[in-house]
Amino acid sequence: MKWLEVHIDTNHAGLEAVEAFLSAQGIDSVVIDDETEFHDFLENNHQYWDYVDEDLMAAEAGKSRITFYLPADGDGMARLGAVRIALQEFRQRNTGFGSLLMTLDNLEDADWENNWKQFYKHMEIGERLLVIPEWESADTKGRVPLILNPGLTFGTGSHATTRLCLTELEQRIHGGERVLDLGCGSGILSIAALKLGAASAFACDIDEKCETVAYENAALNGVGRDIYTVRTGDILSDKALQQEIGTGYHVVLANIVADVIIALAPAVRPLLAEGGVFLCSGIIDDRAEEVADRLRAAGLTILETRSAEGWFSYVCQ
Incomplete structure (x- = not known):
């Protein structure tokens, strides 16, 4: 049998988190290369060397890697596609873990860039939504279609946290609402709100590429800039952004991480x-109660709690 050798580059601090991420994807057999082991080897084996090439030191600096193997067949490619998509959202939620770049051996990059798409299929979410990749056609069966290019950036609907948000969002949008999407990523949540009947949406993210990506995904769905605004900036520190955002939103969304929500x-x-x-x-589940306490301390009342696959969401007022 032929195998795909898959690498995810991280740093020492990210090894445990990446290993847990892969385990959640059903991948438990991994090989770990830790940057600290390289330095420990040098420190404890002075008798075997008196010079280390500077290029080698530079290559190893700050770099750790997790390697795993998948069969080079349809099932392996399907698993690889799922990991690739989930990794996009994991990367957005986990800064400080290095590049989180995924690379492959035994597979040409050009092949991967095209072939992975066949394993990303449309998804029914909640009672009303159908998330459809840009290159696929699907019978909506009366559902509201939400068209995305999953390869553009994080935010595809495949992650449990995004599904939790979309499921709750369709319960909260009845028509005519103003929506604010904080940390919008691909724009999936705010675009979904508009497709469900919201009157307007304002989205922002600290990553400047999200502005382009969210507008591109909006265009795929026939959503224009007359009702959809996307900006780059930090709402907590950017006074100009705060002024442009204003107040009076019927739904405020934040599908980010615990520390940012706090x-x-x-x-x-x-x-x-x-x-x-x-x-x-x-x-994440082990911080759910902490976040709930901080939401209450900020004067918010938790109306509803949802959970899936170890992730939590709250609806507050």
């Missing part, structure tokens, strides 16, 4: 219209 919590209530809700997700 930081945002005190700023949320002034953004909400009367009766508006704050929908936050991206909260």
Whole structure:
């Protein structure tokens, strides 16, 4: 049998998190190369060397790697496609873990860039939504189609936190709402809100490439800039962005990470219209209670809690 050798580059701090991420994808047999082992080897084996090439030291600096193997067949390619898509969202949620670049041996990059697409299929989410990759056609069966290019950036609907948000969002959008999407990524949540009937949406992210990506995904769905605004910046520190965003939102979304949600919590209530809700997700289970406590401390009432695959979301008011 032929095998695909897959590498994910990280750093020492990211090894445990990446290993847990792969385990959640059903991959438990991995090989770990830790940068600290290289330095420990040098430190404990002085008798065997008196010079280390500077290029080698530079190549090893700050770099650790996890390697795993998949069969080079349809099942292996399907698993690889799922990991690739999930890794995009994992990378957005975990800064400080190095590049999180995935590379492959025994497979040409050009082949991968095209072949992985056949394993990304449309997904029914909740009662009303159907997420469809750009290159695929699907019978909507009365559902609201949400067309995305999963290769553009993070935010595809495949991650549990995004599904939690979309499922809750379709319960909260009835028509005419103003929506604010904080940490928008691909724009999937705010675009979905508009497709479900929201009157307008404002989205922002600290990553500047998200502005281009979100507008591209909006165009795929026939959503124009007359009702959809995307900006780059940090709402907690960017005064100009704060002024442009304004207040009076019926739904405020934040599908990010626990630390950012905690930081945002005190700023949320002034953004909400009367009766508006704050929908936050991206909260790993071992921090769910901590986040809930901080939301309450910020004066928010938790109306609803959802969980899936070890992730939590809250609807607050």
